[in-house]
Amino acid sequence: MDEIIGTLLSEDVTSPDVAGLRLPEYYRGNVVRREDTSMFEGMDSKAKDPRKSLRVQEVPTPQPGPGEALIAVMASAINYNTVWSSIFEPLPTFGFLERYGRFSEQARRHDLPYHVLGSDLAGVVLRTGPGVNRWRPGDRVVAHCLSVELESPDGHDDTMLDPEQRIWGFETNFGGLAELALVKSNQLMPKPEHLTWEEAASPGLVNSTAYRQLVSRNGAQLKQGDNVLIWGASGGLGSYATQLALAGGANPICVVSSPRKAAICHSLGAEAVIDRSAEDYRFWKDETTQDPKEWKRFGKRIRELTGGEDVDIVFEHPGRETFGASVYVARKGGTVVTCASTSGYVHEFDNRYLWMSLKRIVGSHFANYREAWEANRLVAKGRIHPTLSKVYPLEQAGQAAYEVHANLHQGKVGVLCLAPREGLGVRDHALRARHVDAINRFREQKV
Known part of the structure; x- marks a missing residue:
């Protein structure tokens, strides 16, 4: 592995250099294990600790099959699906791997007693399997997490509708929180070259998800002048929704949980920010009863910030805690678009x-192939910026997942895999110089 790292860090490395590298028999990955799936039984969700279940383990290196690529992962990032996997909610992911394993002989490799997690990466192509033409060893890439088969006509208009649609690193094995990762080659996209490895690894899942949810014809079809209520607007998903709303000429109304997170939204350019903790919104009287008076108080506050207008779009992902309020505050004819249920x-x-x-x-x-490419293109052009706040080494991915689970983070939390330190991987220094303050906006310690 040291030979791989040394070669990939060289500025004059060529494709034949990378193709000639020896592949290790084993690599290190962050895994959950089938034998541990009952470890949190009987515990409240908030008490379940990813640091106890997410372990670094040496696992055999898979060989890329037809249409696949093996990637040297320089950096990855934590998404909420890693949290779900690590606390075995809503159910252990090994059922996903079993079902995928029954699909084909090639897919059977994914059905293992361990699950290498992670749905983001930035890295370098090491090997490609038969039938891969666009990519070659040495290409610097990021990966979106859509895994599909496209043998059914259902997915050919929108690849997210493929009956065999899965999220790589969540519903498949060999994910990105590791030194190596196995992906379908059509998951690969060019790495934005003004970003470091850890910065480039952080937008993929959340930026693409927010793009489909807000901008795409498959989502809310955001337009100029729309008022957009964004829950968790400084978080991993909401921070990209806020940027996309602003870039599209809309007016985000950002909901956050602390003055510090409110300040981040203001720094992004949002004018309307609601600190729900400071204003003490309690949408539930108890576990079974919601409080419509709080919905009305919340709606009134929104109208104070919009000049008397209700919101055209509600960007939903908390789920149970907020959904009643979200439906209430949307304007007549408005849209509530939901992609998750973290509460x-x-x-x-x-x-x-x-x-x-x-x-x-x-x-x-998530997003279909085209939406993921469009979202990545905005990052590559410097129109949408990473929201990376913290970076952990591979060995501490459990701590990173814990912070996301406990909502102690802001923006995205990154993980260094093969990159030996932060700050590496930049080639377009001129574009970076133009946007360096925006790139570092979320950083607790700026690099």
Whole structure:
């Protein structure tokens, strides 16, 4: 592995140099183990600790099959699906691997007693399998996490509708929180060359998800002048939604949980920010009863910030805690678009505010191939910036996942894999110089 790292860090490395590297028989990856799936039984979700279940383990190196690529992972990042996997909620991911393993002989390799997690990466192509033409060893890449088969016509208009659609590193094995990763070659996209490895690894999943959710015809179809309510607006997902809203000429109303997070949203350019903790919104009276008076108080506060207008779009991902309020505050004919349920999957709302006001609820999940490329293109052009706040070494990915689970983070939390330190991997220094302050906006310690 040292030989691989040394070669990849060289500025004059060539494709034949990388193709000639010897592959190790084993590599280190962050895994959850099938034998541990009952370790948190009976515990409240908030008490489950990813540091106890997410372990660094040496695992055999997979060989790329047809249409696949083996990547040397320089850096990765934590997403909420890694948190779910590490606490075995809503169920252990080994059921996903078993089902995928039944799909084909090639997929059977994924059904293992360990699961290498991670749905983001920035790195270098080491090997490609038969039938891969676009990419070659030495290419510097990032990966989106959409894994599809496309043998059904259902996915050919929107690849997210493929019956065999899966999220790489969550519903498949060999993910990005590791020294090596196995991906389908059509997951690969060019690395934005003004970013470091850790910066380039952080936007993939969340930026693409936010792009489909807000901008795409498959989501809310954001337009200039829209008022957009964004929950968790300084978090991993919301920070990209805020940037996309601003870039598209919309007016984000950012909901956060602390003055520090409010300050970040203001630094992004958002003018309307609600600190829900300071204003003490309590949408639930108890575990079973919501409080419509709090919905109304929240709606009134939004109108104070928008000049009397209700929101056109609600960018939803907390789920149970906020969904009733989200449906209520959307304007007549407005859209609530949801991509997750980090506070609970069972949503409750007063349907009168939906049907009588002709509102829409749109389900959105990751992004199709085209949407992922468009989202990455905005990053590569310096229009959307990483929201990286902290970086951990590979050995401390469990701590990184813990901070995301406990909402102690802001923006994205990165993980160094083969990159020996932060700050490496930049080639377009001129573009970086133009945007360096925006790139470092979320950093606790600027590099």
